[in-house]
Amino acid sequence: MTRPAWDSVSNAAIVGTGTIGASWSAYFLARGMTVTAFDPMAGAEARTRAFVARAWPDLEALGLVRTGARQDALRFAPTLEDAVAEAEFIQENGPEDQAKKGALFAAIDAACPPETIIASSTSALVMTPIQAHCARPGRCVNAHPFNPPHLMPLVEVSGGDRTEEEAIAWAMDFYAAIGRTPVRLNREVYGHIANRLQYALYNEAVRIVLDGIANVADVDAAVRNGPGLRWGIQGPFLNYHLAGGEGGLKRFYEIFEGRDRGNTDRIARQTLTEEQKQLLSDGIAEMLDGDDEFAELTARRDRRLVELLRLRARMDAGEL
Ligand SMILES: NC(=O)c1ccc[n+]([C@@H]2O[C@H](COP(=O)([O-])OP(=O)(O)OC[C@H]3O[C@@H](n4cnc5c(N)ncnc54)[C@H](O)[C@@H]3O)[C@@H](O)[C@H]2O)c1
Incomplete structure (x- = not known):
């Protein structure tokens, strides 16, 4: 079997149907795929089917259930080999243990079609030692979702030392095609991007x-009512770009670097060279891609904040 086009995968395998695998199962089914699952734990099939049934109304409410998609397009296979034998894409969600993941990848790699991409949901492991167990390591990628993946759009994609560039590109395109938001890491790293930021x-x-x-309570309130609200709209770079006013990130550094110079607290701002500041400013320009009018950016942020605050008011009123 040759590798299917990333936008025409119709048959996916889910290995491990715990918290993450059950949620991916619901999402893949909603996107119109047939899902073949394997999990050795007693009761896994009933729990997964119940999870899919619970998730379906939310996926419908979000317009994510494709015409013709069916909850019962889910088959539980009696063995791992059976589950992956015909798979056009495999998402592995087994236990977070390097030795177990290595053994699991070796078994999947030996049993699935030779071109099929094998993606791991691993949060804190990297692919290099896992793919070392495979005869075809080039098609093994890390694809870390956020819990629950049927609702959270982010998938962090990276490869190990032996992952082929083409496999990473295929995975990026695949997740985008099914309505997720993949981000690319240029090299694998402990905690990927988002967990590193969360833990900081x-x-x-x-x-x-x-x-x-x-x-x-006050720390949580500070996040929830301050930066957390804005993070629903924009990331840290655009945030500080707008904090700099018309002059953007460059002006932000001019204003705050001087002010912070005497600060010896351990959260003192990082000192950056001119080249590093330029690199970050260039990154913002690339991200904005010409949509860089300060007045429009701030007006858009504020429009979106108003909508988020309306939603918050409904939460506070007990409606949600
Ligand atoms: N829980 C999270 O918030 C989260 C978020 C992102 C990624 N992840 C990652 O997803 C993966 C799964 O995590 P989880 O939270 O769903 O764990 P979990 O314990 O809920 O599920 C793991 C499942 O794997 C099954 N399993 C065990 N041996 C297996 C085998 N040989 N073949 C197939 N299945 C097997 C178990 O029976 C269990 O159902 C981990 O790598 C984890 O790091 C977890």
Whole structure:
């Protein structure tokens, strides 16, 4: 079998149907695929079918259920080999244990069609030692979702030392084609992108509480009512670009670097060279791709904040 086009996968395999695998199953089914699943745990099939039934109305509400998609296009295979034998794409969601993932990848690689991409949901492992167990390591990728993947759009895609560039590109296109938002890591790294960012914030939140600066409720309220609201709209780079006013990120550095120079606190801002600042500014320009009018960017941010705040008001009123 040759590798199918990334936009015409009709038959996917899910290996491991716990928290993440059940959610991916629901999503792949909603996108119109046939799903063949394998999980050795007793009761896995009933739990997965119940999960899919619960997730379906949310997927419908989001317009993510394709015409003709069926919950019962899910088959549980009696063996791993059976589950992956015909698969055009495989998402592995087994236990987070390097030795177990290595053995699982070796078995999948030996049993599935030679061109099929094998993606791992692993959160904290990297692919290089896992793909070392495979005869065809070039098609093994990391594709880390956020829980629950049937609702959260992000998939962080990376490869190990022996992953082929073409396999990474195929996976990026595949996830985009099924309505997820893949992001690309140029090299594999512990925690990918988003968990590294989450843990940086979480570590500081813990320190603030343990140092007696504020209590847990106030730290959560600070995130929820401050930066967390804006993060629903824009990431840290666009955020500080707009904080710099008309002058963008360059002006932001001019204003705040001087102010922070005397700060010896351990959260002191990183000192950057002119080249590094330029690299970051260039990245923002590339991201904005000409849509860089300050007045429009801030007006758009504010329009979106108003909508988020309306949603928040409904939550606070107990409606959601
Ligand atoms: N839970 C999260 O928030 C989250 C988020 C993103 C990624 N991940 C990653 O997804 C993967 C799965 O995590 P989870 O939270 O769903 O764990 P989980 O424990 O809920 O599910 C793991 C499943 O794998 C099954 N399993 C065990 N041996 C197997 C085998 N040989 N073949 C097939 N299945 C087997 C288990 O029976 C279980 O149902 C991990 O690599 C984890 O790092 C988890």
